[in-house]
Amino acid sequence: MIDEAILAQINGPYVCPPDAGPAWRAAAEYGFDMALVEDSLRMTPEQRIEEHQRALNLLLDIESARDLNDQNRPG
Amino acid sequence: MIKIVQDDQALLLRLCNEQVKFVIIDGFCGIIHGVTLLTKDLDICCRFTTENLRRIEAAVKDLHPYHRLAANKLPLELTDELCGRLRNLYLQTDLGKLDCLSEVMGLGGFEAVLQRSVIYRLSYGEFRILDVDALITTKQAVGCEHDLAAVRQLLAIKEKTARRDT
Numbered sequence: 179m180i181d182e183a184i185l186a187q188i189n190g191p192y193v194c195p196p197d198a199g200p201a202w203r204a205a206a207e208y209g210f211d212m213a214l215v216e217d218s219l220r221m222t223p224e225q226r227i228e229e230h231q232r233a234l235n236l237l238l239d240i241e242s243a244r245d246l247n248d249q250n251r252p253g
Numbered sequence: 254m255i256k257i258v259q260d261d262q263a264l265l266l267r268l269c270n271e272q273v274k275f276v277i278i279d280g281f282c283g284i285i286h287g288v289t290l291l292t293k294d295l296d297i298c299c300r301f302t303t304e305n306l307r308r309i310e311a312a313v314k315d316l317h318p319y320h321r322l323a324a325n326k327l328p329l330e331l332t333d334e335l336c337g338r339l340r341n342l343y344l345q346t347d348l349g350k351l352d353c354l355s356e357v358m359g360l361g362g363f364e365a366v367l368q369r370s371v372i373y374r375l376s377y378g379e380f381r382i383l384d385v386d387a388l389i390t391t392k393q394a395v396g397c398e399h400d401l402a403a404v405r406q407l408l409a410i411k412e413k414t415a416r417r418d419t
Contacts, residue, residue: 201408
């Protein structure tokens, strides 16, 4: 049974854990998805680097494609 | 189509293989600490001795390195005379951007940076990175919006890690 509290978590936004400190809450209020930071902290440093590389490769692919599109745009 | 590449692991391995003395700083250092913001270059602080600069040159010499901030994309061709005058090297290579700094804002020169660094062991080598407090200090000193955003995450990470470790 999904109660209202769980449903609220499912629907978001991110809710700080009860034991979150002031810096954690400040970062969440600033707008960071702190669930991503939680995920990152569960990883080893090497896994963080690999995850970053995957994201960076995707971004660079998109930028390369965008540059190509810009070159091919008429006028 | 020009493929943009940034392979930080490959760059680090090359620096390691040439026994360059360096500390990883800035965005990539933040990634290792757990920051989730993307960074598109590899920044290191290193001793700007002729020997160390020559090692950097050797590490990237087959990667068509050039000074990426120079208007005419000047190739990296070090001389002893030039080594003595360099303060920073902003390089573009076939494996991506590698920025080598002799000083880090808010911290000082290489020796000061070295004292504020910790060793991280990865499967492909052992590297020094700024400790989390030093990274916060330098990002606050730089003060750009992007750096201050990273500081917010770093403070949260530091807080959470401290609680976890006690």
